[in-house]
Amino acid sequence: MTAAAKLLDDPANAVTDALRGLAAVHPELSVDLEHHVVARGDERRPGKVGLVSGGGSGHEPLHAGFVGLGMLDAAACGAVFTSPVPDQVLAATRAASSGAGVVHVVKNYTGDVLNFQMAAELADDEGIEVETVLVDDDVAVTDSLYTAGRRGTGGTLFVEKVLGAAAEKGLPLAEVAALGRDVVSRSRSFGVALSPCTTPGSDQPGFDLPPGEMELGIGIHGEPGRRRVPVPATGVAREVARTSVAAIDEDLPLAHQDLLLLVNGMGGTPLLELQVLAADVVDELSARGARVARALVGNHVTSLEMAGAMVSVCTTTPELLELWDAPVRTPALRWGA
Structure with missing residues (x-):
């Protein structure tokens, strides 16, 4: 078999080449091609808490x-679906540090957890204080091949946005970290796959999903979910909305809650379909007595070209909404700035 056709020059250099492209069209960023670290290119503000995250590439x-x-001051980009190594995370931590400490936002995958922990210890040796916020928002499964406990998925976006605004306001390190843990406790996600994805250079998908079936509770690397079921002949979006919201509501009761909502494409789902799903998700939430205060629809936490979607919610407060609404200017998310 031959490798799946992809818009790449050399599959072995996919991450480096993608970062070259990011640097070419976003000169406001500082892109370290040696360490695969992306950082803000503006001058660091003394006394501002730094915010760092990262993980395997392929989730752009x-x-x-x-x-x-x-949002983030720096990100460490691992190989596709592979955690960045400690030296990469340390380089990102240095790039984000301005003397007030750094918060690591870490998705709960074993490699990420271990490598960020090692990087935090190395940063401490250099006099950089690090606090860690572990994101484990996925309600689909408790343990998996990649994790001990719940996986970190779409809720990561809520954490990065809210903490980015808090750091811009000048909150101290301990308060930014505590706020991040609060946002994690309020966030839940559930994903569904309609097709698998194929990593660069591979001649076959990363997992098997026969035509006419969908995986409920999929992870962002194609990890198995709760069960595999036939795709309905009609009403697919309604069924995905019903299943996803029910799973979230079972774990975190949504009645009388004001919510941040993310209807997230997994990389291969058109916006038209995501908007259909969003309407059905809002209907499901409303039927359960919840109100959507803010919403995002689109591809934000992806899995290469996987078709499917993830529903993420975060129960909110006026204070959290203020931080959500605060100005943001990044390649993928911007408003008010």
Whole structure:
């Protein structure tokens, strides 16, 4: 078999070449091609808490696309679906540090957790204080091949946006980290796959999903979910909305809650379909007594070209909404700035 056709020059250099492209069209960013680290290119503000995240590539725009005013100060980009190594995370931490400490936003995958922990210890040796916020928002499964406990998925976007605004306001390190843990406790996600994805250079998909079936509770690397079911002949979006919201509501009761909502494409789902799903999700939430205060629809936390979607919610407060609404200017998310 031959490798799947992709818009690449050399599959082995996919991450480096993608970062070259990011640098070419976003000169406001500082892109370190040696360490695969993307950082803000503006002058660091003394006394501002730094915000760093990262993970395997293939989930774009997460995380590099969220570097900029009001979100991340730096992101470490691992190989496709592979955690960045400690030296990469340390380089990102140095790039984000301005003397007030750095918060690491870490998705709960074993490699990410271990490598960010090692990087935090190395940063501490250099006099950079690090706090870690672990994101584990996925309600689909408790343990998987990649994790101990819940996976970190779409809720990561809520954490990065809110903490980015808090750091811009000048909150101290301990408060920014505590706020991040609060946002994690309020966030839940559930994903569905309609097709698998194929990593660069591979001649076959990363997992098997026969035509006419969908995986409920999929992870962002194609990890198995709760179960595999036939795709309905009609009403697919309604069924995905019903299943996703029910799973979230079972874990975090949504009645009388004001919500941030993310209807997230997994990389291969057209916006037209995501908007159909969004309407059905809002209907499901309303039927359960919840109100959508703010919403995003689009491809934000992806899995290469996987077809499918993830529904993420975060229960909110006026204070959190103020931080959500605060100006943000990144390649992938911008408003008010």
